[in-house]
Structure formats: C-alpha cells, structure tokens
Amino acid sequence: MKRPQWLLLILLTLLLLGGGGAFVYLQWLGPAGAANRTSQQGDNELPILDVESGSKPNSLPGQQLDVGQRANNGSGRSNGEPDKTETSTDAGTDSTKATDTPDSDSDTNKNPKPEENVSPDVDPAKTGRQPVAQIGGTGRVGERWSLCLDMNTNGSLAATFGPDHVTLWSPDSDEPLWSEPCEAGFRPPGEFSPDDAHLVCATGEGHVALRKVADGELVWEYEHATRAAGACFQPDGQHLFVAFNDGDVVELDATDGTLTRKLAHLDDTPECLTYEPLQKLLVVCAENAVFTIDFSGTVKLVCDEEGLTGKIQLSTDGRNFFFTTIEGVLQLRRLSDGTVLKEFNPGPGEDQRVIPPVGAGEGRLLLRVQNEVGMSLQLWDSAAFKATATYEAGFIVGLGASPDGRRAVTSDMTRNVRFWSLEDGKIAPLDNERVTPIYAEWMPDGRRILVGDQSGRVAILDADTLIEGEGFQAAKKSVDGMLLSPQGDKLLVIDSAREPTLWDLATRESVSLGKKAATEMMQFSPDGSKLYLAVDEKLVAFNTVDGSIDSVLYDDWNVSGFRVSPDGTRILLIGKDARIFPLPVSGEGELVVEKIGDFGYPEFSPDGSVLAVGTSGFLYLWDVGRGEISRSFEGSAYLLKFNHVGDELIAANYNGEAHRVKVDGTLHEKLGGTPELPASISWSPDGQRLLITGYDHTVKIWNLTD
CATH class of the missing domain: 2.40.10.480 (Thrombin, subunit H)
Structure with a gap:
C-alpha cells in the first residue's frame, strides 16, 4: 500500500486547521488590473495580527463570569504562525508595527504552544479582552484528531491515543480519569493488555511505554531508533510485539520492557500489527503490502495491493481478514494467500472510506x-x-x-x-x-440568542440572563450548521446527516431543501428573500417564502467555497483558483483571485464595498470598487464576520485566536478566552456584544463597550 490516502486527506485538513504559509493576489483581468496591481504594491501596509499566546432546555448552562474567572480563562492556543509582532500597549488597545509583505514560502507552520492559564494581574492588553459569559462547556471533549482508540474487555473504559496525550475515559464521566503526555503523532499505536491492567502506547519519536490503567503511572519505557507504528500483546500478556517505521519488528518483555528478541525486519514501512493466536502469527499492515510473521521470524507476503491502513481485523477462526481498498471497497480475504473471498462496494452516493x-x-x-x-x-x-x-x-x-x-x-x-x-x-x-451547544446566533432584536446543540434542539435564550424562554426540536440529529436570516424570521438548520431544513420561526413550519448540504457554504440575501446554499452538489438560490428553487447559480461542482455580493450581482467561487463572476454566471467580466496556497471562507462587508479573505498566513481586506487590496494583516484567519455597520470585523483561526479589526487598518484588540476550534461568530445588532461558538461545545460572550 502506498502512504494511505485517508492519512493524506487528514493531513491536508490539518494544514487547513493549523497553518501553512499562503497568500493571495487579487486583480482585475486585463490592462486595468495590471495598473491596479502596480498601484497597490506601492501603497499597501502590512500590520501584524498579534499571535501571542495568551440535557434538555435547562441543560444549556449559562454562566456570568466574574473578573477573576475571565482572567483565568486562558488566552487560548497560540497559532501556527511565528510571532513577529512588535507591540506597544495602552489600556485596552494593541498597536502594531507595519512590515513588508513576506514571501509565500515564509515559515508559518510552527507547532502551537500548549494552553496556559493567565494570572489575574497580567496586562489585559496582552491577554486580550476576556468573555463575560459562557454557555455550555459540558460534554466529553478530547484532543483534536484522536484517531486511535481502544477499549477494555467489557467496554467500561476507553483510551484515546495522540496526538499529544494518552487519555483514559469512562462512559460515566465527562472528565477524563487521567491524561498523560505522549507526543506520538496523529495515529500512534495503543492497546489494553489482556487483563485490562495496563496500556501500551507510543510516547514520542522511538519511544514505547507501558502505563497502569488505574492511574496512568509509567511502568517502563523502551527506546528505538525510529517511531513505533504498531503494538500488540500476546494472549498471556507476558510479552508484546512492536513494529517500527524502519521495518524492525521486536518482542518485548511486558513486565519490564526489555528486548526479548528482534523477530524480523521488513523492507517496507509498517503501519500497524495484529496477533492471530490460533496460528500464532503476527499480521502486519505496511505501506505497500500485508505480511504475516511466524514465531520463527519467517516473513510471508500476503498481498501487495493498495489499501487503507488500520488494525487488521481477523475472522473468528483466524483464517481470513478484512481489508479496505483505496477505493473504499470492503473485502474479506484469505490470510494464507490474500485471495478475495467476498467484497462490498460502496453505493454511488458513498464516498471513499x-x-x-x-x-x-x-x-x-x-x-x-x-x-x-x-x-x-x-x-x-x-x-x-x-x-x-x-x-x-x-x-x-x-x-x-x-x-x-x-x-x-x-x-x-x-x-x-x-x-x-x-x-x-x-x-x-x-x-x-447530553446537550452540547455547537452554533449560536444573535436575534435582530438584540435581546435573544438562538443556540443549536447536539440533540438537534434550538433553544432561544434571554441574552442578559441566558435563561431559556422557549425552544423547539429543529433536527433529528445534531445541529451541525445554523444560519439566521437578517430579519430574524427564517432559520436554516443543517443536521449531522447534512440535510438542510428551512424554518419559519413564527409558525414553526419547516421545509426540506434537499441533501448533502455544505455547512460552510450558506448565505441569506440582505433582504432575506433568498437563501444561497451549496446542496446536492450545486449552488442554489432558494425562495425563502416557500423553499422553492429560484435559480441554480452554478452546477459545475469543483468549488470549496462561495460568497454572493450583498447586491446580488456577483458571486465569488473558490475552487482550484478563485474568481468573482457576475450573476448569472456567464464567464464574462469575471474577476480572478489568483490563488497561491489555501483560502479560508471570504466575507463581504454589509454594503459590499469590502471583501475580507483569510488564509493560513494573512488576512486581506480588498476594496471591491477599486479592485485591489486595501489592507493586509499578517496572521492566520479563517472565520470572518463583519459587524452590521461594516466598519469592524472579527478574524478568528482554528487555533483559538480571534482579533477585532477595523477596516480602516487599525488593529483594535485581541480577544482572549476564545473557544478552541471556533465554529461561528455573531455580532449583536448594536455591535456592543459578540458571541463565538466552538467545537469544544462552548458559546463565549464578550462585552465590547468598555
């Protein structure tokens, strides 16, 4: 098997979440564009975003935070960009020194630092403006990208391995029983011992450790030249096998971690291994093949077909194993020679596993x-x-x-x-x-907040007391996307099955809008009469009165994002490149957005005069009328939201940092205590309060007036 495509997909997503240098140029096609581009290069400033670290209805716990709580809320994880900020701070603002635009290959992919608590007496200008209230915060929240999991014999305990910790969980508690550092990457090996008393896990480059299940205490640690790729116990629990990335497969004494013997060496990179007790074989899934190794160390090639790597699953008699191809076909194969006995092909609507x-x-x-x-x-x-x-x-x-x-x-x-x-x-x-909030929106009256949670319920809370006055069941499953119309009368809800439903909040009547909606690609027109939505692999404009299709804006499905201008005359499409087209899309007079690197999702100002575009390295404010960049800020920004006036916006990234930025170029201030992995941003109508929701199941609220 080649390096598994599922891992590449995940790593690509991680680049989107965490960083990777990128910037964009925006220009008109033709001679006018060349002139504009020359002008912008001479006049542009580049301020720097400060990246310093800094149940049912009644089960949505809202709490007002006192000053001490706000200060101890932490400043969130630092993002992946280098901190080049030179700041001089006054009482509540940050001022930044403008620098030249860096090259596209600048280093913007450093690892984020761990979250640190902030002392109450730390300068608030550095820690950022702290939230005054929080909704939620319940739920069993683990690490980002916990890809490897295992359970004890009866399922009363579960362990998550990596990327930074090995953590033990119980279904009876939201809090982990214990958590210890491992720093072993995104798919480290890990397994319970046969007697459920110990866990074997990778702990870093070349290290394998045994820990007690009772309290996480380290029993022993074994060091090898390369990273561990797989580990499994023998049935008696006295010995275990470990495969390493250099191809070495060794046997260790489980009592003290000493090397018993080097069992074999593979001319391939192991990905995982499984022990088959009836035939006493090790089954190794490697990059390019599946092998078996017997107790004498004899290596046998079973198959050399590409597939998705994961712990090999064996049949009850040990004679066969389950294998998933790169195309997502699930197969039952004979262990002795790799012959395909049965296979299950995904349906036409089912994507690759x-x-x-x-x-x-x-x-x-x-x-x-x-x-x-x-x-x-x-x-x-x-x-x-x-x-x-x-x-x-x-x-x-x-x-x-x-x-x-x-x-x-x-x-x-x-x-x-x-x-x-x-x-x-x-x-x-x-x-x-368990009820855990995911999305929230401020109602136009400024007195109420809509909160969608993982039970599929939408609660309507008093914005001051955070007490629920009413609510309704908006989805059968989790609310995975939510958008309120500007008038506050219509609510789009997308559930975990990606099925979009448009709700009339006055009558509580709803209409289904199709299937396979993209939660990151949805937008109401300013007058609320249209809903633009990526659904059924098309960009569609819906009539919000009855949910009927008004028009299909684009059906050549190769886009990852879009935004319609507030006047409804132009649409920005992001695909392999990014272009702004007149509506209807005709291919004439389009504006090219020359794509170098990755895009976040863009955002028009309310009057359509400014387009904000965030990337892993920079935030760009683009003057739509002049067709050129007016401001550029260094710093990762993917989630953007203008206030209702359009003179300010919030720029957040997936490392949990957010900044309040003025369109005229002033970096107003940093927000502290933001949720990790922000999901949505909503301004109060008067622009004096702000809420940000996060995938850590919290909704944080800021007062922006003092």
Missing part, C-alpha cells in the same frame, strides 16, 4: 464508517458479511470497540468522545441525554 473498520466480539462483529468522513456508524455481522444496524453519528475520525462486542467508542471532528451500546445488534448512544 477514510476510517478503517474495527472488529468487536472476538471477530463476530465489524464496525465501519459510512459516507465521507464518517456520517453513519454501521454494525456488521462478520460471518454474513452484511450490515445489521446503522446510526448517524456525526463526522467520526476515530473508532474503537470492546472485545466482548457490547460497546464502541468514537471521536469526531468536534473533539467529542462518545460511548455506544452494541447490545442486541443495535447501535445506541450511552450518553444520549
């Missing part, structure tokens, strides 16, 4: 993820080779199951760690009653 399946019930059951990055969790009967149950579970990135087949554990894009029951051949969440 990026999460390898896991076994449960000693090989009797198989758990797999269906549709894209994990829309549905499927339980399979291994012998019958067919699905017996399906549950829409959100965007899963990690999957594990208990050996007795009674429980499963998942981690998702929102960092949520969830436990599942597999009893009686069904999939059911063990923590079904």
Whole structure:
C-alpha cells in the first residue's frame, strides 16, 4: 500500500486547521488590473495580527463570569504562525508595527504552544479582552484528531491515543480519569493488555511505554531508533510485539520492557500489527503490502495491493481478514494467500472510506464508517458479511470497540468522545441525554440568542440572563450548521446527516431543501428573500417564502467555497483558483483571485464595498470598487464576520485566536478566552456584544463597550 490516502486527506485538513504559509493576489483581468496591481504594491501596509499566546432546555448552562474567572480563562492556543509582532500597549488597545509583505514560502507552520492559564494581574492588553459569559462547556471533549482508540474487555473504559496525550475515559464521566503526555503523532499505536491492567502506547519519536490503567503511572519505557507504528500483546500478556517505521519488528518483555528478541525486519514501512493466536502469527499492515510473521521470524507476503491502513481485523477462526481498498471497497480475504473471498462496494452516493473498520466480539462483529468522513456508524455481522444496524453519528475520525462486542467508542471532528451500546445488534448512544451547544446566533432584536446543540434542539435564550424562554426540536440529529436570516424570521438548520431544513420561526413550519448540504457554504440575501446554499452538489438560490428553487447559480461542482455580493450581482467561487463572476454566471467580466496556497471562507462587508479573505498566513481586506487590496494583516484567519455597520470585523483561526479589526487598518484588540476550534461568530445588532461558538461545545460572550 502506498502512504494511505485517508492519512493524506487528514493531513491536508490539518494544514487547513493549523497553518501553512499562503497568500493571495487579487486583480482585475486585463490592462486595468495590471495598473491596479502596480498601484497597490506601492501603497499597501502590512500590520501584524498579534499571535501571542495568551440535557434538555435547562441543560444549556449559562454562566456570568466574574473578573477573576475571565482572567483565568486562558488566552487560548497560540497559532501556527511565528510571532513577529512588535507591540506597544495602552489600556485596552494593541498597536502594531507595519512590515513588508513576506514571501509565500515564509515559515508559518510552527507547532502551537500548549494552553496556559493567565494570572489575574497580567496586562489585559496582552491577554486580550476576556468573555463575560459562557454557555455550555459540558460534554466529553478530547484532543483534536484522536484517531486511535481502544477499549477494555467489557467496554467500561476507553483510551484515546495522540496526538499529544494518552487519555483514559469512562462512559460515566465527562472528565477524563487521567491524561498523560505522549507526543506520538496523529495515529500512534495503543492497546489494553489482556487483563485490562495496563496500556501500551507510543510516547514520542522511538519511544514505547507501558502505563497502569488505574492511574496512568509509567511502568517502563523502551527506546528505538525510529517511531513505533504498531503494538500488540500476546494472549498471556507476558510479552508484546512492536513494529517500527524502519521495518524492525521486536518482542518485548511486558513486565519490564526489555528486548526479548528482534523477530524480523521488513523492507517496507509498517503501519500497524495484529496477533492471530490460533496460528500464532503476527499480521502486519505496511505501506505497500500485508505480511504475516511466524514465531520463527519467517516473513510471508500476503498481498501487495493498495489499501487503507488500520488494525487488521481477523475472522473468528483466524483464517481470513478484512481489508479496505483505496477505493473504499470492503473485502474479506484469505490470510494464507490474500485471495478475495467476498467484497462490498460502496453505493454511488458513498464516498471513499477514510476510517478503517474495527472488529468487536472476538471477530463476530465489524464496525465501519459510512459516507465521507464518517456520517453513519454501521454494525456488521462478520460471518454474513452484511450490515445489521446503522446510526448517524456525526463526522467520526476515530473508532474503537470492546472485545466482548457490547460497546464502541468514537471521536469526531468536534473533539467529542462518545460511548455506544452494541447490545442486541443495535447501535445506541450511552450518553444520549447530553446537550452540547455547537452554533449560536444573535436575534435582530438584540435581546435573544438562538443556540443549536447536539440533540438537534434550538433553544432561544434571554441574552442578559441566558435563561431559556422557549425552544423547539429543529433536527433529528445534531445541529451541525445554523444560519439566521437578517430579519430574524427564517432559520436554516443543517443536521449531522447534512440535510438542510428551512424554518419559519413564527409558525414553526419547516421545509426540506434537499441533501448533502455544505455547512460552510450558506448565505441569506440582505433582504432575506433568498437563501444561497451549496446542496446536492450545486449552488442554489432558494425562495425563502416557500423553499422553492429560484435559480441554480452554478452546477459545475469543483468549488470549496462561495460568497454572493450583498447586491446580488456577483458571486465569488473558490475552487482550484478563485474568481468573482457576475450573476448569472456567464464567464464574462469575471474577476480572478489568483490563488497561491489555501483560502479560508471570504466575507463581504454589509454594503459590499469590502471583501475580507483569510488564509493560513494573512488576512486581506480588498476594496471591491477599486479592485485591489486595501489592507493586509499578517496572521492566520479563517472565520470572518463583519459587524452590521461594516466598519469592524472579527478574524478568528482554528487555533483559538480571534482579533477585532477595523477596516480602516487599525488593529483594535485581541480577544482572549476564545473557544478552541471556533465554529461561528455573531455580532449583536448594536455591535456592543459578540458571541463565538466552538467545537469544544462552548458559546463565549464578550462585552465590547468598555
């Protein structure tokens, strides 16, 4: 197997979330554009964004924070860009020194620093303006990108491994039982011992450790020249096998971590390994092949076909194994020679698998993820080779199951760690009653806040007391996207199955708008009469009165983002490049946005005169009338939101930093205590308050008047 495509997809997404130098040029096509570009290069300033670290209705806990709490809320994780800021601070503002525009290959991909608590007496100009209130904060929130998970025998405990910690969880608590640093990357090996008393895990470059399940205490650590790729115990728990990236496969004494023997060396890079007890074989999944190794150290090639790497799942008799091809085809293969015995082809609407399946019930059951990055969790009967149950579970990135087949554990894009029951051949969440807010919007009257949560409910809270006055069930599953019309009468809700529904808030009547909606590509027209939505692989303008299709704006599906100008005359499409077209899209008179690197999602000012574009390295403010960049700020910015006047905007990134920026070029201030992985931003109508929601299941509120 080549380096697995699912890993490449994840790493590409991580670049989007975390950084990677990029900047853009925007210009008109033709001679006028050349003149504009020359003018802008002479006049542009480049200020620097400061990147210094700094249940049911009643189950949405809102709390007012006192001054001490605000100061101790932390300044969030520092982003991946280098801190080049030179600041002189007054009471509440930051001033920055303008610098020249850096080259596109500048280093903007340093690792973020760990979150640090802020002392109450630290200068607020450096820590940033702190939130005054918080909604939510409950839920079992793990690390970003916990891809490797394992469960003990009866599913009463689960461990998440990496990227920075090994953490032990229980379905009875939202808080981890313990968490210890591992710094082992995005898919480190990890496994419970047969007696459930210990965990083996990678702890860094070339290190493998054994920890006690009871308290996380380190028992021993073994060091090798390269990173560990896979580890598994023998059934008696006295020895374990470890495969390393240099191809070495070794046997260790589980009691003290000493090297018993070097079992074999592979001329390939191992990705994971599994022990087959009946034939006493190690099954190794490598980059380009699947191998078996017997106790004498004899290596046998089983198959050399490309596939998705993950822990190899064996049949109950140990004679066969399950294999997922790069194309997402699930196969049952003979372990002795790799012959394909059965296979399951994804349906026409099902995209390539990026999460390898896991076994449960000693090989009797198989758990797999269906549709894209994990829309549905499927339980399979291994012998019958067919699905017996399906549950829409959100965007899963990690999957594990208990050996007795009674429980499963998942981690998702929102960092949520969830436990599942597999009893009686069904999939059911063990923590079904948990309510965790994901999206929030300020109502136009400024007195109420809409909050959508993972139960599919939308609560309407008093903006001052944060007490719910009313609410309604807006989706069958989690609210994964939400957008309020400017008039506050219509609400678009997209659930975890990506099904969009348009709600009339006065009548509580709704209409379905199709399937496969993109939560990051939705926009109302200023008068609220139209809803622009990416749905069913088209960009569609819906009539908000009855939900009918007004027009199809674009159906050549190769775009990753769009924005319609407030006057409804132009549309910005982001694909392999990015262009602004007149509406309807005709291909004439378009504005090219020359793409160098990655884009965040752009945002027009309310009057359409300014277009803000964020990237992993810079925030650009573009003068639409002149067709040129008016301001550029160094710093990662992906989530953007103008206030209702259009003279200020909030620029946030996925490392948890946010800045309040004035369009005239003044960097007003940094916001402290922002949610990690911000999901949405909403200004109060008077511009005096702000809320930011996060995938850590919190809604933070700031007072901007003092």
